[in-house]
Amino acid sequence: MEAGTRQGIHSSLSRDDSGLAIIGFILFPLPSLPVLLLAIGGVMLGGFGTTVCYHRAISHRSVKLNPVLEQFLIFWTMFNGSGAPASWSAYHRRHHARSDQLEDVSSPAHGGFWWAHLRWLYQSERADVKRWAPDLDTPVYRFWRAIEVPVILLSLFAGVYWGWEGFFWIGAIRLVYSLHMQCLVNSVMHLGAKVGDSDSSRNIWWLGPFQMTAWGENWHRNHHSFANSAQFGLKWYQIDIGWYAILAFEKLGLATNVKRPKLSKQTATSSDDLQQAA
Numbered sequence: 521m522e523a524g525t526r527q528g529i530h531s532s533l534s535r536d537d538s539g540l541a542i543i544g545f546i547l548f549p550l551p552s553l554p555v556l557l558l559a560i561g562g563v564m565l566g567g568f569g570t571t572v573c574y575h576r577a578i579s580h581r582s583v584k585l586n587p588v589l590e591q592f593l594i595f596w597t598m599f600n601g602s603g604a605p606a607s608w609s610a611y612h613r614r615h616h617a618r619s620d621q622l623e624d625v626s627s628p629a630h631g632g633f634w635w636a637h638l639r640w641l642y643q644s645e646r647a648d649v650k651r652w653a654p655d656l657d658t659p660v661y662r663f664w665r666a667i668e669v670p671v672i673l674l675s676l677f678a679g680v681y682w683g684w685e686g687f688f689w690i691g692a693i694r695l696v697y698s699l700h701m702q703c704l705v706n707s708v709m710h711l712g713a714k715v716g717d718s719d720s721s722r723n724i725w726w727l728g729p730f731q732m733t734a735w736g737e738n739w740h741r742n743h744h745s746f747a748n749s750a751q752f753g754l755k756w757y758q759i760d761i762g763w764y765a766i767l768a769f770e771k772l773g774l775a776t777n778v779k780r781p782k783l784s785k786q787t788a789t790s791s792d793d794l795q796q797a798a
């Protein structure tokens with residue numbers, strides 16, 4: 521599918537999704553407990569997959585996950601509206617390599633909060649997978665890209681099984697919540713002036729609880745400083761759910777090549793660095 525067509529489908533899906541979420545909220549402001557738990561479960565699985573699998577394992581190669589675990593997490597991350605792993609990684613590697621520069625399309629420097637939060641997703645040029653993530657231009661990742669739209673349609677409509685409140689809460693409301701939680705990483709965590717001679721990334725403690733199982737992504741300054749490290753929360757009080765899970769996976773033999781910050785002092789600045797670090 522052409523990139524432009526795919527972007528158009530995503531754009532209209534996202535708009536329809538937001539409209540459906542608002543309607544759902546008006547019609548069913550208080551869902552039943554099972555429906556609420558299923559919606560939260562989807563957010564948690566997707567958020568966990570985004571931070572552990574898409575971000576730390578696939579984009580930065582700071583941990584190698586068991587292949588079955590990786591594929592399982594990719595499904596739930598796509599189900600939660602994060603897109604296919606290769607394109608997510610291409611955007612993300614470009615973000616690190618070109619932080620706050622012209623090519624860092626999601627930077628608030630280009631158009632303020634709303635640009636960085638959402639508009640860039642639909643109005644900027646896509647990151648080229650062949651350039652930024654050539655290691656992910658393989659049949660398995662191309663397969664995920666090919667089924668991106670069917671997975672998101674399944675995600676939107678699966679809740680119908682639990683009636684109308686399930687349709688709205690497990691579908692559109694969950695997806696809109698997850699979308700904004702992810703977008704905050706690009707917007708508020710890069711809003712403001714550069715710190716010293718580095719980039720504009722920030723640690724924002726209060727965002728952590730809202731991110732649920734992706735709590736740890738909010739230590740974004742730490743992450744930019746040690747981009748090759750699988751550990752984002754560097755102080756004992758900086759809660760990092762993804763890191764605790766990676767340690768547990770390592771003990772269980774489901775994760776290997778785990779990179780700690782002290783072993784990776786240098787900050788990755790290009791996709792070449794990221795691949796060399798793998």
Ligand SMILES: [Zn+2]
Pocket residue numbers: 575579580612616743747
């Ligand atoms: Zn990163």
Ligand SMILES: [Zn+2]
Pocket residue numbers: 615705710721740744
């Ligand atoms: Zn950043």
